[in-house]
Amino acid sequence: MRGGVTDELRSLLRAWYLWPLPPVAAVLAWWLVPLNANLYARFIDSDAQAPDQIAGEYATDVVAVHTSGFSSGYLLAMLAGAVLVLRDRRLAGPLPVVRAASGVGPSFEVRRLFAAKVAAAGLLASVLGPACLVGGLPRAHAAVAHHWALSELPQRGVSIDELTLWDPQVLMVVVSGLLAFPAWAAVGVGLGGILGRWWRLAILAALPVVTVVGYRWGEEIAERSGLAGAIVVGILIVLAVGWGILVGLSLSACAPVYVLLVAGAAAVALLDGQRATRRRLARAASAPIDVLYRNRDGGDFSVS
Numbered sequence: 001m002r003g004g005v006t007d008e009l010r011s012l013l014r015a016w017y018l019w020p021l022p023p024v025a026a027v028l029a030w031w032l033v034p035l036n037a038n039l040y041a042r043f044i045d046s047d048a049q050a051p052d053q054i055a056g057e058y059a060t061d062v063v064a065v066h067t068s069g070f071s072s073g074y075l076l077a078m079l080a081g082a083v084l085v086l087r088d089r090r091l092a093g094p095l096p097v098v099r100a101a102s103g104v105g106p107s108f109e110v111r112r113l114f115a116a117k118v119a120a121a122g123l124l125a126s127v128l129g130p131a132c133l134v135g136g137l138p139r140a141h142a143a144v145a146h147h148w149a150l151s152e153l154p155q156r157g158v159s160i161d162e163l164t165l166w167d168p169q170v171l172m173v174v175v176s177g178l179l180a181f182p183a184w185a186a187v188g189v190g191l192g193g194i195l196g197r198w199w200r201l202a203i204l205a206a207l208p209v210v211t212v213v214g215y216r217w218g219e220e221i222a223e224r225s226g227l228a229g230a231i232v233v234g235i236l237i238v239l240a241v242g243w244g245i246l247v248g249l250s251l252s253a254c255a256p257v258y259v260l261l262v263a264g265a266a267a268v269a270l271l272d273g274q275r276a277t278r279r280r281l282a283r284a285a286s287a288p289i290d291v292l293y294r295n296r297d298g299g300d301f302s303v304s
Contacts, residue, residue, distance in 0.1 A: 008084075008116035009123070018083065018124060021076050025128045026135030029069025033136050036064035037143035043244065051158045058149035062163040063173045063251050065143045068136035070177045071247055073128045074184040075208055080128075081121035081188025082201050088113070091193065091277050110277050114270060117189050125185035129178040140165070169253070176255035183259065186266035193273025196280060207239070 012018070040057040041048070048057045085091055091113060141164070153160045163170055195201050250258040 004112075005116045005119045008120040011088075012084070012120045012124065015084070015087065018080055021080060021124070022127050022131040025069060025073045025076055026131040028072045029132040029135035030139060031069075032072070033065050033068045033139040033143050036068045037061055037147075039064040044248070051153055051156060054149045054153055055158075055160060058144070058147050058160065059163060059169065060251060061147060062144050063170055065136065065140040066165050066170055066174055067132075067177045067251065068140065069132040070129070070180075070250070071243075073132045073181060077121070077125035077128050077181050077185040078188035078191065079201070079205055080124050081117070081185040081190075082192035082195065082204075083188075084117045084121050085114075085189055085192025085273070086195070086198055086201060088117075110274050110281070114189060114193065114274055114277075117192075118186050118270070121185035121189050122182035125181040129181040133174070133178070137165070172253075173251060173255045176259050177250060180250065180259045180262050183262040183266050187262065187269045190266060190269025190271070190273035193277045194269065196276060208243075 035042070038061065040060045044060070045053065045057070048054050091110070144163075150160060150162065165171060165174065191204070192201070195204065246258065246261075249255070249261075
């Protein structure tokens with residue numbers, strides 16, 4: 001069972017269906033800039049009155065446009081990490097290989113394969129982050145150049161400096177956001193091991209879209225669907241609020257803490273993913289028949 005990083009990187013290059021992810025991330029970042037330019041008023045407080053509230057709204061909107069597309073990029077990185085696991089039949093197939101030709105036990109092989117996949121997924125995620133940044137930057141300055149706070153506060157006798165990407169408070173959030181991309185990819189690798197099936201990943205991939213729909217039109221759906229619909233909408237709203245808290249944390253001065261939280265979640269997901277994979281290996285080891293198949297790398301394996 002080959003699990004080296006070099007082999008995994010070669011496998012990543014052959015995964016042509018992952019190549020469009022950086023352009024998709026860049027387009028999403030470009031498209032989401034107008035939404036982020038009004039993020040504070042739309043999702044946090046639509047009636048900022050005090051000068052400090054107005055200044056906070058401006059700072060949040062500036063940070064949001066410079067990290068436009070980061071949240072969608074995190075989801076793409078997470079899905080990519082899961083795909084790298086699920087496409088490898090040695091880890092996620094119905095009857096995965098339990099022992100390499102060298103006789104090394106499955107626990108060691110699982111750890112080695114997961115480490116290689118984290119490296120490959122992290123490399124891809126490291127491209128997604130800059131792609132989001134490059135996609136959103138052309139519209140970022142114009143989106144907040146005429147922010148209402150820049151005219152409102154001077155009229156009240158309060159000075160305010162125009163913020164750019166290179167201001168420390170903005171740059172700190174952007175750099176922290178970029179560092180979170182590989183961590184989200186590692187979360188995806190762990191989830192791939194936990195899920196173990198493509199249909200489960202499809203449900204997970206659809207969940208953000210369903211959550212947005214539930215958050216946006218939840219009241220109408222609940223009225224038409226009765227108690228069951230209200231329960232589903234309530235769960236979706238809780239998920240949306242939870243994700244919103246994470247986004248808010250990533251846009252604040254606590255952005256480095258956000259990166260640490262995601263890294264901790266990645267560690268937990270990887271441990272659980274390896275445990276779930278080892279359980280599948282153990283079940284495959286007890287299979288009563290021989291199964292012969294050719295894996296994606298071209299190697300023949302037999303499970304008995």
